[in-house]
Amino acid sequence: MIAFAQLYARLDATTSSNAKLAALQDYLHAAEPADAAWAVYFLAGGRPRQLVPSRQLRELAMQRAGLSAWLFEESYSAVGDLAETIALLLPEATSTSDDGLAVWVEDKLLPLRGLPPDELAMRLDALWAQLDPQSLMVSIKLITGAFRVGVSKLLVTRALASVADVDAKRVAQRLVGYTDLSHRPTAASYQRLIAAESDDEHAQRGGQPYPFFLAHPLQRPLEEFEASLGAPSDWLIEWKWDGIRAQLVKRDGQLWVWSRGEDLISERFPELQELAPLLPDGTVIDGELVVWRHAPEATAQQGELMAHAAEQAPERLNDQVEAQLEQYGIQPFALLQQRIGRKTLSRKLLEEVPVAVLAYDLLEWQGDDWRARPQHARRAQLEQVVAACASPRLMPSPLLHGDSWQALAEQREASRALGVEGMMLKGRESAYGVGRSKDVGVWWKWKIDPLSVDAVLIYAQRGHGRRASLYSDYTFAVWDGAPGDPERRLVPFAKAYSGLTDEEMRKVDAIVRKTTVEKFGPVRSVTPSLVFELGFEGIARSPRHKSGIAVRFPRMLRWRHDKTVEEADTLALLQELLQ
Amino acid sequence: MDLVIARPEGLYCPPGDFYIDPWRPVERAVITHGHGDHARGGSAHYLAAAPGEGILRARLGRDINLQTLAYGESIEHHGVTVSLHPAGHVLGSAQVRLEYRGEVWVASGDYKVEPDGTCEPFEPVRCHTFITESTFGLPIYRWQPQAQIFAGINEWWRQNQQAGRASVLFCYAFGKAQRILHGIDGSIGPILGHGSMEPLHQVYRDAGVYLPETRYAGDVPKGDPLLRQALILAPPSAGGSTWIRRFGDYSDAFASGWMLLRGTRRRRGVDRGFVLSDHADWPGLLWAIEQTGAERVMVTHGSVNILVRHLRELGLDAQAFETEYGEEDDAPAEPAA
Numbered sequence: 001m002i003a004f005a006q007l008y009a010r011l012d013a014t015t016s017s018n019a020k021l022a023a024l025q026d027y028l029h030a031a032e033p034a035d036a037a038w039a040v041y042f043l044a045g046g047r048p049r050q051l052v053p054s055r056q057l058r059e060l061a062m063q064r065a066g067l068s069a070w071l072f073e074e075s076y077s078a079v080g081d082l083a084e085t086i087a088l089l090l091p092e093a094t095s096t097s098d099d100g101l102a103v104w105v106e107d108k109l110l111p112l113r114g115l116p117p118d119e120l121a122m123r124l125d126a127l128w129a130q131l132d133p134q135s136l137m138v139s140i141k142l143i144t145g146a147f148r149v150g151v152s153k154l155l156v157t158r159a160l161a162s163v164a165d166v167d168a169k170r171v172a173q174r175l176v177g178y179t180d181l182s183h184r185p186t187a188a189s190y191q192r193l194i195a196a197e198s199d200d201e202h203a204q205r206g207g208q209p210y211p212f213f214l215a216h217p218l219q220r221p222l223e224e225f226e227a228s229l230g231a232p233s234d235w236l237i238e239w240k241w242d243g244i245r246a247q248l249v250k251r252d253g254q255l256w257v258w259s260r261g262e263d264l265i266s267e268r269f270p271e272l273q274e275l276a277p278l279l280p281d282g283t284v285i286d287g288e289l290v291v292w293r294h295a296p297e298a299t300a301q302q303g304e305l306m307a308h309a310a311e312q313a314p315e316r317l318n319d320q321v322e323a324q325l326e327q328y329g330i331q332p333f334a335l336l337q338q339r340i341g342r343k344t345l346s347r348k349l350l351e352e353v354p355v356a357v358l359a360y361d362l363l364e365w366q367g368d369d370w371r372a373r374p375q376h377a378r379r380a381q382l383e384q385v386v387a388a389c390a391s392p393r394l395m396p397s398p399l400l401h402g403d404s405w406q407a408l409a410e411q412r413e414a415s416r417a418l419g420v421e422g423m424m425l426k427g428r429e430s431a432y433g434v435g436r437s438k439d440v441g442v443w444w445k446w447k448i449d450p451l452s453v454d455a456v457l458i459y460a461q462r463g464h465g466r467r468a469s470l471y472s473d474y475t476f477a478v479w480d481g482a483p484g485d486p487e488r489r490l491v492p493f494a495k496a497y498s499g500l501t502d503e504e505m506r507k508v509d510a511i512v513r514k515t516t517v518e519k520f521g522p523v524r525s526v527t528p529s530l531v532f533e534l535g536f537e538g539i540a541r542s543p544r545h546k547s548g549i550a551v552r553f554p555r556m557l558r559w560r561h562d563k564t565v566e567e568a569d570t571l572a573l574l575q576e577l578l579q
Numbered sequence: 580m581d582l583v584i585a586r587p588e589g590l591y592c593p594p595g596d597f598y599i600d601p602w603r604p605v606e607r608a609v610i611t612h613g614h615g616d617h618a619r620g621g622s623a624h625y626l627a628a629a630p631g632e633g634i635l636r637a638r639l640g641r642d643i644n645l646q647t648l649a650y651g652e653s654i655e656h657h658g659v660t661v662s663l664h665p666a667g668h669v670l671g672s673a674q675v676r677l678e679y680r681g682e683v684w685v686a687s688g689d690y691k692v693e694p695d696g697t698c699e700p701f702e703p704v705r706c707h708t709f710i711t712e713s714t715f716g717l718p719i720y721r722w723q724p725q726a727q728i729f730a731g732i733n734e735w736w737r738q739n740q741q742a743g744r745a746s747v748l749f750c751y752a753f754g755k756a757q758r759i760l761h762g763i764d765g766s767i768g769p770i771l772g773h774g775s776m777e778p779l780h781q782v783y784r785d786a787g788v789y790l791p792e793t794r795y796a797g798d799v800p801k802g803d804p805l806l807r808q809a810l811i812l813a814p815p816s817a818g819g820s821t822w823i824r825r826f827g828d829y830s831d832a833f834a835s836g837w838m839l840l841r842g843t844r845r846r847r848g849v850d851r852g853f854v855l856s857d858h859a860d861w862p863g864l865l866w867a868i869e870q871t872g873a874e875r876v877m878v879t880h881g882s883v884n885i886l887v888r889h890l891r892e893l894g895l896d897a898q899a900f901e902t903e904y905g906e907e908d909d910a911p912a913e914p915a916a
Contacts, residue, residue: 012841012845013844013850013851014850015848065718067718068892070888071717071718071885071889074717074882074885075717075718075719078717078719078840079719079840079842080842081841081842084840084841085719088719088721088839089718089719464842467842467846468840468841468842468843469840469842469843470846502846
């Protein structure tokens with residue numbers, strides 16, 4: 001545990017990737033495989049479910065530290081991190097534990113889940129008494145499932161690759177699914193990560209997907225497209241769907257569905273199991289899970305369409321799917337999110353919100369890894385595979401055509417009406433890379449500009465982590481009446497905490513402190529004086545919000561120094577955007 | 580009768596007709612110590628502890644009208660007996676003891692309870708009313724013994740030497756810098772200082788405080804191999820300046836009590852944070868308050884409301900004093916400390 005906590009401290013202390021890589025390598029070289037197995041699990045983003053409810057942790061910590069609740073809360077508010085707060089408040093350890101990370105996780109921490117309060121208090125007391133503050137903080141982060149340190153999965157992959165002396169792409173492949181909840185890291189599973197290349201690597205992969213290839217944002221003026229990207233005909237162009245990126249893995253008679261976070265989500269989308277008998281073994285498809293509008297009607301019509309897909313030319317199918325999109329459109333992501341959140345899926349929900357996959361890539365076919373083949377070749381084969389399936393659950397993501405970038409830009413204007421986020425550009429000759437790699441080809445996401453309004457900052461709350469003790473999280477409001485209406489009020493409608501530079505945030509922080517009207521715990525209300533242009537990706541009605549609307553991914557686009565509070569936008573404008 | 584009240588000019592003693600650390604120019608000012616938020620220019624008469632004379636003159640001007648007292652020595656002014664007692668904060672820092680008609684008040688300015696060898700250690704003074712700071716007035720603030728911190732700095736310096744990197748340590752020029760010099764192992768390598776620090780080092784040396792030899796960083800040419808062995812002390816304001824670039828490849832660190840929190844460390848953007856403060860930690864504040872035997876406590880700058888509420892829960896008569904010292908209650912955690 002101590003070694004892992006020291007690794008955490010080293011990683012946390014630097015922003016240099018090389019220093020982090022060196023720290024990881026040092027740790028992996030020295031650690032027992034069983035400990036390294038858990039370390040890789042946590043560093044690569046693995047999170048066991050919360051072992052002890054936060055409320056219980058707080059209460060125990062207050063008792064041990066002999067503090068009243070308000071003093072504990074004030075401390076927490078200053079620190080901005082529960083685990084760190086507790087570690088700073090508990091009495092110094094009376095002994096030390098030499099046990100490694102694996103023993104700590106498996107024998108001491110995981111068994112805490114579900115214990116009755118008395119038993120839990122006793123066990124935690126005993127555990128806390130053996131840890132130095134650094135280890136204490138890390139162990140509490142493991143308990144609360146909030147363990148995070150500035151290390152990318154890519155960096156962990158590189159560290160493992162250098163320790164194992166194996167190609168990083170291979171390690172990335174082996175790491176897929178390693179952090180899934182169903183997987184429990186062991187010395188053996190770690191050994192497999194760093195094992196030498198073997199001939200049966202492929203056969204061992206079971207239901208594992210490939211590392212997802214991710215797109216880069218395309219942010220340049222349209223006039224420069226031709227010069228930097230070449231002609232549109234060099235690219236395969238699609239809509240950018242607002243759904244869940246997923247891989248369908250069909251092997252050994254089973255179908256697995258993986259999300260981009262490398263979570264296994266097969267059980268959440270049982271309707272996709274219809275595809276299991278239709279797809280041959282040794283097939284992996286990359287695509288987007290979406291919900292069509294007017295689901296039952298759309299599904300019936302798409303069933304018709306797909307039933308005859310194999311008899312048609314691919315271009316014809318492409319046009320038909322595009323026509324479906326124009327006729328029905330795709331539901332906003334919020335609806336899909338409702339489905340993800342549900343523990344039990346009722347028949348009604350499955351009927352009203354059925355998912356379908358819009359397929360855009362073929363990663364494995366007949367058991368062969370196709371990722372190194374050119375995009376257009378993968379696409380051609382994909383179209384055949386999808387057509388042969390003849391299911392409305394699986395349709396090709398239609399290719400878009402335009403003679404010029406200008407024409408495509410005009411076509412892209414329809415994005416919002418169709419419920420998509422813009423376009424994707426995929427190099428015709430591009431291979432399928434790993435993560436955000438650019439060495440074997442590139443995918444661009446050409447997103448539409450966000451919706452935006454000018455809103456007024458009315459509440460501020462102190463941030464967490466790097467922004468602890470800075471007022472960095474804000475609530476924004478718009479007017480509920482037209483300018484000049486003496487009765488009109490500011491109605492809160494969104495919270496945002498990103499988009500400002502550190503410098504701007506410091507200035508806002510200072511203004512918040514000066515204009516505070518009231519404090520409610522960590523939140524301050526301020527005299528409205530600041531106007532920001534707030535951008536967001538989507539907007540939907542929401543009876544749960546005072547304003548009656550909810551926006552998606554709100555963030556600050558810029559500080560409108562030039563606008564007074566009176567000039568901020570109104571609720572009526574937001575309601576117009578709903579249309 | 581209250582011997583100290585808060586006025587727009589500063590903390591004021593009505594029977595004595597003088598101020599303690601006023602933030603506006605006044606006729607008579609008693610100064611607890613030489614930090615900028617406590618010692619301000621423009622007043623007609625100053626009274627301070629003798630060991631602080633050099634600092635005050637260096638900062639407020641050679642020709643200020645300054646009277647000094649040895650620690651423990653007292654004078655009487657309008658019937659108020661005034662004496663100064665060590666606060667353990669920086670060289671010459673003092674608590675101001677006021678006695679009038681049997682009533683005793685102590686205004687402690689800033690203080691630290693752990694002795695550090697660069698100034699007289701804090702000395703509890705019995706009183707009826709104690710005026711305390713609350714910079715680190717939250718139970719999360721508990722300092723490690725300073726020997727551990729200095730060992731950490733030495734270790735960091737040695738590691739940088741081995742890697743052929745300069746070690747740039749940011750710290751406040753008055754108090755913290757000299758305390759670090761006094762505490763570290765000066766035999767590890769050459770020590771360089773920012774121009775703003777050298778005169779202050781000299782004041783400490785003149786006062787008989789041992790500081791290892793330091794050189795003015797500006798005298799060492801850019802690219803000199805000596806830099807890769809050196810520890811360089813710099814004020815926080817030098818961070819990101821052109822001055823700092825002369826050191827080539829360097830590791831940087833910041834020494835301050837605020838470095839206890841991960842968030843502050845990360846926001847500072849330095850490689851290391853050393854938790855070293857010239858202020859009392861939470862147990863230190865509570866210990867000092869208890870030692871005075873005071874039943875009434877006035878709380879100034881820092882976590883005022885928190886300390887007041889806590890002291891009241893302990894049964895003391897605690898109140899907040901509005902001052903312009905330090906920063907506000909939950910300030911962005913980067914004042915001089």
